[in-house]
Structures are given as structure tokens and as C-alpha cells.
Amino acid sequence: MKFGILFAVLLYEIVVIFGVGFYISKKRNKSEEGGFALAGRSMGIATLASTIALTVLGTAHILGIFEMAYGMGAIAIWFSLAHVILIIVACLVTGIWVRRLGITTVPEALRDMYGKGVSTAIACVMAGVIWGILTLETQGVGIVVATMTGWSISQAAIVGGILGIFYVVLAGMEEVGAVNVINAIIMYIGLIIATAFIAMQLPGGNFNSVQAFFDADPAQNFMTSIFGTPELFITFAVGNIIAVTFCQGISQMLMQACMAAKDESTIRKTLWVAAPLNGMFGVFAVVIGLTARSIPEFAELGPKMAATTMLVNMLPAWLGALLLASLLAAILSTFAMTALTPATIFAMDIYKGFFNKDADEKQVTKTIRIMVVILAVIAIAIASYLPPILGAINWLFAWLVPVFWMFILGLFWKRSTAVGAATIIITWILNLAWSFTSIPASIGGIVGSLPNAYVTLVVSLIVLIVGNLIVKGEPAYIKSANH
């Protein structure tokens, strides 16, 4: 890539990130409670919608959907639609409640429901899961920067990681929100122009030739249907809906954005913008992935390289740069939130919860900043080993499924510390066993091929419901005096 274009892409990121970061950090009242981590609970529809949409739109969406569309066809759109369902649940149920409870971290609510032991265990695992996603985002940043520069992925991850740290460390959540609005606009401009450009270069100036390619082969007819085959629908589409909705629906990653909203009504209205903003991205990614699969010279490169190589070859350099800059921005926004949220959990649930109970806002902000840098630096080091993205996401997401149901059932039905502790211990052991032992292989068939989230969903619901029916426990949290 030409030096001038690379320079323009990096300059764009630097100007937006540093410009917005310094402007907001100068403007903000530093002693305001929750100012850094929660933007002073003042986010309006535009910043909140962009933040909700882009927080859960990262490496797996961009590099993952290209790859999934190549292998499975249009059913890959369900990865995106699963995130739409997640955003609906977050904006109408869990997000509303975390905002109503006035908490700063999700484990804070669980502490009131299930006691300090259970909530600390969940705080540690939740921070770990989000940090695991951060290592994948760092890898994604590395891959995109390496495509632009020709550097090694490790070198590229260091440069991208530094940009990611500054995305959040200057002014926290308010900075992330403002940068996200600009990046969401740039991302869609880049995607729309790039898709139109690719269509113009295909026979007839549209995507009909892609459709014709798959229609011509009966074995590949299912590739253009968003419902794919029945087996793919159960394992892939429904599997994604379960994993994404019940993990991210309670994860601090998305909940922290909802906690930062101006009020509950803003969260509800935001849904109308955030859902299509996130969901429509999948259409572009799937069409680009299918097009690459239908052109033999790119298809022969395999699922990982076909789409990106096609974009580099078919688009003019300036448009390729615009598209890469916008994809980089989308990954950086997820990087920023996956660094900020475990740092917030550490500062509030560990540092303030155990070591300095009287910490003021300045000390908390300083702790969050230090942790953002530490977590990001370790993630950059780990990303060099290139863990497999989709397999890792599947395993990571499954950890938080029991937490979602503990929150919902504890809030509205019944809660017991013993049942809560049993639920997380049993499901977490099972999640490890499902990934690292031969149990799924020995079960075999469709059950053996189910993703981890299916298993943790079924087991956590059984343990919670049976446990709550047997153990006396306490009434729903919304009926308690604490609430």
C-alpha cells in the first residue's frame, strides 16, 4: 500500500482519537462520580446507539463473517441477527435494570443478591472473559494493520494496541462514545461505497452473477438462503443466538454502556438506532464473503484470505484504505470497551471492594487508567500467539450464560447463595470439560456437536430452577428491602 494512503489512515485515527480525547478530558468535571467509567451517566441517543452497536461489532463480525459466509453461505447473517436479539434484550430488559439499580458494575448487583463470595467469583470470571475477548480484538487490530502495512501481525498489534489504549484512556466512556459516533458514520460510508464498487465490476454491474453461480450447483443452492440447512440452523444460528444473547446480555461490556445512559427512556429509544446499525453490517459482510466464494481466483485462496484479498484487488487504493480505516475503527471501539470494562470491574469490585473502601473518584479513575494499560499490554503480548478467533469466542461466551439467568431469576423470582454458587461451579466445570476433554466426541451425533453455550444454558437453568424449588432461599430482589 502506498505510504501516503497508510499515512492518511493513521492520521485519521490519531486526529479523531486524540482530538476528541483531549477535548473531553479538558471539559469534564474530574470529581464527578462515575465521570470516567460512566460518562457521568449522561449519554444521549447518538453516542449510546453508536457505542452499543460498535461495542459488540468487532473482530468476530468482520473477519469471522467473511470466513463463515465462504464456508456456510448466507446463514452467516445469523451471527449479526443474534447480536440484534442481544441488543433488544439489553435495551429492553437487562440494560434497563442495571441503569435502574444505579450500579457501576454487574457484580455489584449480584453482590446484593447472592453475597460477596459469589459476586467476587463472577467479577473475576467476567473480567477474565472480557479480557479474553480483548486478546482476540488485539489480534484483529493486528491483522487489519498488517494488511495495510505489510508488517508482521505482532508488530502491527503493538501499533494498533497503542491506538486502542488512547481510544479510552484519555477521557473514558465519554471519549469512547464520541469517537464511536464519528467511526460509525465513516464505517457505513466505507462499506456502502466499497460494495457499490465491487458490484460495478461484476458482470451486469450487480450481484446477479453471484446468485447464478450458487443456483447453478444443486449442492450449493443452500448457500444463498439465510436459513441454510436444518442442521446448520440448529448448531450455528440457534447456537449463536444462545451464546451471544445470554453472555453479552449480562456482560459488563454492554451493560456499562447502558449504565452510562442519561435515563431509561434513552436506552429504550436507542434500540431503534443501535439494532439496525449493528445488524445491517452483516448484510455487507455476507455479500462480500459470498462474492469472493463465487470468483474462482479468490475462492481458491480459502476461507481466511478470499474476501480480504478480493477487497484489496478489486478496490482502488484510496477506497481500500477508507474501508480498512473504517474496519480498524470498528475493531478499535470493541478493543476500547473490552479494556475499559474489566478495568472498571477491577477498580470497583476488587480495589474499592477489598483494598480501599473509601477510594474517591480520582483514585478510582487512576486505577481504571492503570488497569486499561496493563490489560491491553498483556493482551498485545498474548495476541502474537494468534489464538483461533471463533473457537475462542464460543468458549469464552459460554462462561457468562449462568450469570445471565442468576441475574434474571434473582431479580424476579427467587435467589439463594448456595444455589447460585452451585450453578456457577457446575456450569463452569462443564464448560471446561466440553472444550478440553473428549466428552462431546464420545457423546457424538448432533448433541456432541452442540456449542458450549447450549450446554451451559441447559445445565444452569436445570440447577437454578431445581435448586430454587428445593432450597428455601430469599424472595425476588425487586421485592427485597435492599432494592
Place this chain on the structure above:
Amino acid sequence: MFINMFVSTFVVIMFMVAAGQIIAKAVSKK
């Protein structure tokens, strides 16, 4: 193909959002 997928996905998303809003309102009234 692109236009079909774009329009149908947009309609599906907006339908899901509207259904979610209606269900949430109905449940909160109870």
C-alpha cells in the same frame, strides 16, 4: 441479491425491534 438481502434483513430487524418494544410494554404494564 444484495438489494433483496438488504431489504429483507432491514425488515426483519425492525420487526424484531418493534415486537420487543410491544412485548416489553405489555409485560411492564402487568
